[in-house]
Amino acid sequence: MSHEKQAALMQRRNFLKFIGKAGLSLPLLQASSLGAGMLLSRQALAADTAQRRVIFIYVPDGTPQGASYSFLPSANLALKTCSQPLESVKDECVFFRSRSDASKGIEIIGGGGHGNSQRVLGAFADGVGGTIDLALEETVGATSPVASLRLGVRTRNLDPVSARWYSGVTDYQDNPQTAFEKLFGGAVDTSPIGARRDKKRLEINQAALAKIKTKLGTYELQRLEQHQAAIEKLKTDIDSTSSSSTPMGCSDPTFNPSGLSADLVDSEFTNLFALQTENAILALKCDITRVVTIQLGTHQSDFGVTGLDADYHTSVHSGNLDFYAEYRTYFSERIAHLIERLKAEDDPNGGKMIDSTLVVxxxxxxxxxxxxxxDAAFMFAGGGNAVNRGTIIPADNHHQLLDTAAEYMGVYGVIKPYDANGPVSGILV
Structure with missing residues (x-):
């Protein structure tokens, strides 16, 4: 651990002690923007702390006869029919088997079936206020220009997987060009991105400090003002170096430089997915957001994809496993494309985007x-050296995986847990 990081962690511990003496409870502190601004950003501003990101990607309607039949690899990572497209990236992947039956996939809490697809991101877990992407946007996303980004491919803004209990969050952008314009148009100043994000983080710190000043005695107030003076100095430093803080490609990004068709029709599913992938990666790379959700269609699966006959729902219930498998294999091809793009894209902080981005x-x-x-097919990919990749790991249910994603993002214990047993052991290293 570097001297700078040790110093940052020591400052964090001292500040927490100080807050405790001021009569503010840690749970209250963690649950507020004050927690995001002071606790999380202190870690993010440490010199050698990598910027972590997460992409949740929803594939509807499982896989033919369950993960054990068509998706879950063997112990030596020999892939099945519907996971075969992941061959080139399987060393980046973490597959999950049931702890009680190693031949099967994991359990979806709440069961399967149509409707209530919000369950996949934890909307109905005991004691939580909504899906994990919303919990992350209120913590790690509090200092981002876009707290979390929701992109769709042929969802038509129906049946969103992001929700607060049963109340779906319907701000998915199905149109890649509209999504790009909202991200990089006049609503978000992307020049320079780095300075903008850092300034927003500091604004939250300053607002939080102002809020608690009235609760402090003279001695504590003096210490708080010293902390605020340090924040002001950091703001000045950011202002003086802002001209060099924009990652390459972020100062004037271009939509769809390859000229892919962006028609909002099923036959362009492949192109629409590719364009939304570029939107997601650019938003993460340019530090506009750290949390992305990509929804492929809806739980009813009443959409088609490029080159396949009929719609996905028909394939699922056709009685023809090969027809169903063609569709499900196609979705694995799309996810492999996303992983490959993350592997190819440079991270402004060094390495590649896959090294700091967890795909769920x-x-x-x-x-x-x-x-x-x-027997459900859930999978992680990426996350760099923090993740035990190229493995099959036992887990009980999908709520534990959500807690593991929260742990990866540094907020497990800050946000409410989705499962009483907490994160899955053996994934993070």
């Missing part, structure tokens, strides 16, 4: 044909 594949069924909630 979720689904709402084990076998879509029988609407089961067991």
């Amino acid at each position: 594949q979720v689904t709402d069924m084990g076998d879509g044909g029988s609407h089961t909630g067991s």
Whole structure:
């Protein structure tokens, strides 16, 4: 650990002690923007702390006859029919098997079936206020120009997987060009991105400091003002170096330089996914957001994809496993494309984007044909050296995976847990 990071951690501990003496409870502190601005940003501003990001990607309606039949690899990572497209990136992946039955995938809490697809991101877990992307946007996203980004591919803004209990969050952007314009148009100043994000983080610190001043005695107030003076100096330093803080490609980004068709029709599913992938990666790389959710279609699966006959729902219930598998294999191809793009894209902080981005594949069924909630195909990818990649790891249910994603992002214990047993052991190193 570097001297700078040790100093940052010591300052954090001292500040927490100080807050405790001031009569503010840590849970209250953690649950507020004060927690995001003071606790999380202190870690993010430490010199050698990597910027972590997460992409949740929803694939509806499971996989033919469950993960054990068509998705879950063997112990030596020999892939099944529907996971075969991941061959080139399997060393970046973490597959999950049931702890009680190593031949099967994990359990979806709440079961499978149509409707209530919000369960896949934890909307109905005991004691939580909504899906994990919303919990993350209120913590790690509090200092981002866009707290969390929701992108769709042929969702038509129906049946969102992001929700507060049953109340769906319907701000998904299905149109890649509209999403790009909202991210990089006049609403968000992207020049320079680095300075903008740092300034927003500091604004939250300053607002939080002002809020608690009235609760402090003279001695504590003097110490708080010293902390505020340090923040002001940091703001001056950011202002003086802002001209060099924009990551390459972020000062004047271009939409769709390859000229892909962006028509909002099923036959362009592949192109629409590719364009939304670029939007997601650019938003993460340019520090506009740290949390992205990509939703592929809806739980009803009443959409088609490029080059395949009929719609996905028909394939699931056709009685023809090969037809169903063609669709599900196609979705694995898309996810492999996302992982490959993250592997290829430079991270402004060094390395590649895959080294600091965790991809979380979720689904709402084990076998879509029988609407089961067991033997479900969930998967992680990326995350760099913090993740035990190229493995198959036992887990009980998908709520534990959400807690693991929160742990990766540094907020497990700050946000409410989704499972009483907490994160899955053996994933993070």
